[in-house]
Amino acid sequence: xxxxxxxxxxxxxxxxxxxxxxxxxxxxxxxxxxxxxxxxxxxxxxxxxxxxxxxxxxxxxxxxxxxxxxxxxxxxxxxxxxxxxxxxxxxxxxxxxxxxxxxxxxxxxxxxxxxxxxxxxxxxxxxxxxxxxxxxxxxxxxxxxxxxxxxxxxxxxxxxxxxxxxxxxxxxxxxxxxxxxxxxxxxxxxxxxxxxxxxxxxxxxxxxxxxxxxxxxxxxxxxxxxxxxxxxxxxxxxxxxxxxxxxxxxxxxxxxxxxxxxxxxxxxxxxxxxxxxxxxxxxxxxxxxxxxxxxxxxxxxxxxxxxxxxxxxxxxxxxxxxxxxxxxxxxxxxxxxxxxxxxxxxxxxxxxxxxxxxxxxxxxxxxxxxxxxxxxxxxxxxxxxxxxxxxx
Numbered sequence: 314x315x316x317x318x319x320x321x322x323x324x325x326x327x328x329x330x331x332x333x334x335x336x337x338x339x340x341x342x343x344x345x346x347x348x349x350x351x352x353x354x355x356x357x358x359x360x361x362x363x364x365x366x367x368x369x370x371x372x373x374x375x376x377x378x379x380x381x382x383x384x385x386x387x388x389x390x391x392x393x394x395x396x397x398x399x400x401x402x403x404x405x406x407x408x409x410x411x412x413x414x415x416x417x418x419x420x421x422x423x424x425x426x427x428x429x430x431x432x433x434x435x436x437x438x439x440x441x442x443x444x445x446x447x448x449x450x451x452x453x454x455x456x457x458x459x460x461x462x463x464x465x466x467x468x469x470x471x472x473x474x475x476x477x478x479x480x481x482x483x484x485x486x487x488x489x490x491x492x493x494x495x496x497x498x499x500x501x502x503x504x505x506x507x508x509x510x511x512x513x514x515x516x517x518x519x520x521x522x523x524x525x526x527x528x529x530x531x532x533x534x535x536x537x538x539x540x541x542x543x544x545x546x547x548x549x550x551x552x553x554x555x556x557x558x559x560x561x562x563x564x565x566x567x568x569x570x571x572x573x574x575x576x577x578x579x580x581x582x583x584x585x586x587x588x589x590x591x592x593x594x595x596x597x598x599x600x601x602x603x604x605x606x607x608x609x610x611x612x613x614x615x616x617x618x619x620x621x622x623x624x625x626x627x628x629x630x631x632x633x634x635x636x637x638x639x640x641x642x643x644x645x646x647x648x649x650x651x652x653x654x655x656x657x658x659x660x661x662x663x664x665x666x667x668x669x670x671x672x673x674x675x676x677x678x679x680x681x682x683x684x685x686x687x688x689x690x691x692x693x694x695x696x697x698x699x700x701x702x703x704x705x
Contacts, residue, residue: 321365360589379557400625403624408613413430434616440646441675442460474552505560553684621635
């Protein structure tokens with residue numbers, strides 16, 4: 314008689330495989346998010362009920378949004394909003410609103426249509442930021458616009474997740490239900506701002522007194538999990554709570570010390586989230602809603618290109634640079650996975666396939682963006698320097 318497969322053994326093997334796949338992704342230049350999800354799909358029969366991995370994945374996604382929140386104090390939020398909001402709202406309309414409308418036209422209920430819209434909305438921050446650095450395009454004119462779009466999506470995504478959680482009860486959401494949901498989000502946000510201006514105003518002085526990094530990790534992760542858990546208790550999303558927890562601490566001096574303390578926890582736990590998501594994708598008989606999948610893949614690429622072309626022009630970029638920016642923001646990744654993790658059945662399979670395909674296509678389009686742009690607009694003419702004006 315065989316002993317049951319220990320959860321601890323499974324978790325240990327997954328961590329070793331995560332290391333190997335991370336190393337492999339660098340060699341073959343495929344986003345590691347894709348490899349982690351595929352690993353989860355392959356190991357679904359053995360790991361789908363591993364509570365240890367589930368708990369670790371929850372911590373990973375909470376810490377990710379906590380770190381995002383640290384980047385957004387109220388002053389910076391205002392500055393970003395003033396410059397990027399036209400392109401950001403266009404992005405919401407084309408890649409959340411239009412995709413939701415397509416789902417409704419296809420005959421889906423509003424909840425499932427909005428779910429697919431949420432999956433299709435956000436560009437992968439991790440894939441895009443990594444490619445900007447790897448390809449040496451961080452200094453290009455479009456990089457500020459791309460990063461601004463990613464930041465805008467970082468702000469919208471937690472709210473979209475919270476709305477999706479509110480809709481997931483299966484009951485028809487009335488106007489009163491929507492108002493209550495809005496009040497919960499507003500109240501949780503207001504409390505975070507108030508705590509940041511009062512309780513955590515001198516938080517850096519406390520951190521200076523703590524010499525042991527272990528204690529700092531316990532305190533900071535504890536704050537993130539507590540506020541994330543409070544959001545869950547209120548019927549909202551833990552990622553919204555974690556994001557607001559980060560905002561609470563965003564005004565303290567030398568915020569990089571907090572980031573340096575928490576980053577190792579995120580680096581360890583976040584890949585587990587993608588692996589665990591893969592274990593929940595159970596493929597059945599073929600590809601569900603294949604026609605809708607193909608159409609959405611096409612529109613998802615076109616939608617982001619339009620965001621680049623139109624939004625880039627509104628931002629002040631040339632047509633050439635705007636088009637190159639649009640080609641560079643087509644990949645989907647971590648936020649799409651977070652949305653898809655709420656789904657079940659065929660919609661989880663549908664979302665998993667969509668994410669993997671768009672991550673691959675988005676990476677390809679990013680790397681080929683300069684070449685495709687040159688094919689359409691022609692090679693840019695280099696300005697000659699040092700020319701002397703006759704008679705000068």
